[in-house]
Amino acid sequence: MAEEMKDLIIDYIRNEYLDEEDDDMELDESTPLITSGIVDSFSMVSLKRFLEKKYSISIPDEEATPDAFNSVTSIMTLVQRHLG
Amino acid sequence: MAYSEQVREAFRAELEGIREKGLYKEERLIHSPQSADIRVEYPEGAEVREVINLCSNNYLGLSSHPEVIRAAHEGLDARGYGMSSVRFICGTQDIHRKLEHALSEFLDTEDTILFPSCMDANAGVFEAILGPEDVMISDRLVHASIIDGIRLCKAMHDTYKHANMKHLEQKLEEHQDKRLRMIITDGVFSMDGDLAPLDEIVALAQKYDAMVFVDDSHASGFIGKTGRGTPEHFGVMGKIDIITTTLGKGLGGASGGCVAGRQEIVDLCRQRARPYLFSNSVAPPIISASLKVLEILSATTERRDRLEENARFWRQGLSEAGFVIKAGDSPIVPIMLFNAKLAQDFARDLYEQGIYVTGFFFPVVPAGQARIRTQLSADHDIPMLESALVKFKAIGDKHGILGLDKKAIIAKFGL
Known part of the structure; x- marks a missing residue:
């Protein structure tokens, strides 16, 4: 389940935020997303909506912080907390 | 709450944080009307120098027309x-x-x-x-x-x-x-x-x-x-x-x-x-x-035509000199240096040579895409741009980046 979620989120990030020229960029569960500039905090909202729809959860805005979205691992922690 | 020492210290710490990240912005005092060549005092108290201005939005040269x-x-x-x-x-x-x-x-x-x-x-x-x-x-x-x-x-x-x-x-x-x-x-x-x-x-x-x-x-x-x-x-x-x-x-x-x-x-x-x-x-x-x-x-379209001509000349000159520039059809011509420190050093060296440009780096531009942004004006003329090109080439040569592509510059300076 965790492995599947990880792959799904990484896939989404690749398609949504990286360009074709970034194909060789390494992206794993610990890659910094916001602080590295891969995902800017302004565009983060589509990732949040994707997670909410995919997992039928609602992430309050105050929890959708740049810190919480800074790596696939922290995103998974956030999602799992709401999956209960 | 009064403006206590504690409050003052909190703000000072924030300012120090900005300085430490190399993001502290300083103004340069210009002692002339806005133009293609201006008289600049930088840092404050330094001798006023004549420089060619390649960083204003005075595209059509109308600011002081x-x-x-x-x-x-x-x-x-x-x-x-x-x-x-x-x-x-x-x-x-x-x-x-x-x-x-x-x-x-x-x-x-x-x-x-x-x-x-x-x-x-x-x-x-x-x-x-x-x-x-x-x-x-x-x-x-x-x-x-x-x-x-x-x-x-x-x-x-x-x-x-x-x-x-x-x-x-x-x-x-x-x-x-x-x-x-x-x-x-x-x-x-x-x-x-x-x-x-x-x-x-x-x-x-x-x-x-x-x-x-x-x-x-x-x-x-x-x-x-x-x-x-x-x-x-x-x-x-x-x-x-x-x-x-x-x-x-x-x-x-x-x-x-x-x-x-x-x-x-x-x-x-x-x-x-x-x-x-x-x-x-x-x-x-x-x-x-x-x-x-x-x-x-x-x-008349005279001014925009001259600007277009200047931009074409500038783009071509930089490309032929071996710089990596962003392709485009505008008078904004970014010279890609990728590394933030290199962009800052490059801008400083150019200023010493009488060329006023600004280096941009993360978070103003995406990480790993540091650059010098140059902007042309209808007020520039070809001899002025030729002289600026000579100086760009000299500084490019000093840093050993002429003829290098993106990968080679990153390999040499890192991101």
């Missing part, structure tokens, strides 16, 4: 210094409406409303016309003022990859359930100098029933064969629902901005746009000078 200055004087004499009022109380003179009509004609829109700046226009327009049932879909590299405007608006927000029409189409499909859709883009992107593909954007807007918003601040007056901006360049004049632009760059360089577009949108801005409602009217001398600017630009 004698006819524009004369028109500002005439406006000052005939209509006074300031209005001491917002527009809707007692701050609208005949010349304010005259300029709004002149801008509508110049940009080929139904109407125009002036704002104190384009920053204000962008901050106010979305909130005035869109609500929670609507969606704003913006290019990821739009200007900071648009981001502020989007944040102030209650409509849903989404972004698409920079100038990526496939991604935009995907987003338009995704948001077909919304009441209104608005595609939001810059006409010319200020950090990259590339143009948004407005012909394709308009086609997608028609296919997916969306409105189109373009901030043409870095285009009005010089992009397009008669300088009407990116809609003219792409053959879509009259098809853009909202154009925001500034009087603070090519169009005279003082201040003021506008929302030009569909009648109802402009009317709603007059009723609801907060920066319009709660900020002073643009001062009469600026209005009068801006009318003169539009008159000059409508009479």
Whole structure:
């Protein structure tokens, strides 16, 4: 389940935020997303909506912080907390 | 709470943090009118130097043009210094409406409303016309003022990859359930100098029933064969629902901005746009000078033609010298250095040689894309640019980057 979620989120990030020229960029569960500039905090909202729809959860805005979205691992922690 | 030592220390620590990150901005004192060559004191107290200015938005060289200055004087004499009022109380003179009509004609829109700046226009327009049932879909590299405007608006927000029409189409499909859709883009992107593909954007807007918003601040007056901006360049004049632009760059360089577009949108801005409602009217001398600017630009394309020629010469010279530049069709020419420290060192070395440019790095531009941004003006001439090229080559040579591509520069300096 965790492995599947990880792959799904990484896939989404690749398609949504990286360009074709970034194909060789390494992206794993610990890659910094916001602080590295891969995902800017302004565009983060589509990732949040994707997670909410995919997992039928609602992430309050105050929890959708740049810190919480800074790596696939922290995103998974956030999602799992709401999956209960 | 008083302004205690504790408060003072907290602010000082924040300032120190900005310094430590190398992001502390300092002003340079200019001892001359804005021009292609200026007299600069930097740092404060240092000897004043003559430098070639390659970092202003004075694209058409109208900031200190004698006819524009004369028109500002005439406006000052005939209509006074300031209005001491917002527009809707007692701050609208005949010349304010005259300029709004002149801008509508110049940009080929139904109407125009002036704002104190384009920053204000962008901050106010979305909130005035869109609500929670609507969606704003913006290019990821739009200007900071648009981001502020989007944040102030209650409509849903989404972004698409920079100038990526496939991604935009995907987003338009995704948001077909919304009441209104608005595609939001810059006409010319200020950090990259590339143009948004407005012909394709308009086609997608028609296919997916969306409105189109373009901030043409870095285009009005010089992009397009008669300088009407990116809609003219792409053959879509009259098809853009909202154009925001500034009087603070090519169009005279003082201040003021506008929302030009569909009648109802402009009317709603007059009723609801907060920066319009709660900020002073643009001062009469600026209005009068801006009318003169539009008159000059409508009479002849000489200035935008010279600017185009200068930009072509500059791009070609830099490419031939072996610099990596961003391709584009505008007078904004970024020289890619990728490494932030290299960009800072490069700008400093050029200043020592009498060339005034600025280095940009993360977070102003994406990480690993540090650069020197150069901006051409119709006030530059070829001998001036030739002399600047010699100096660029010398500094490029000093750092050993001439002829290196992106990978080689990154291999040498890191990111």
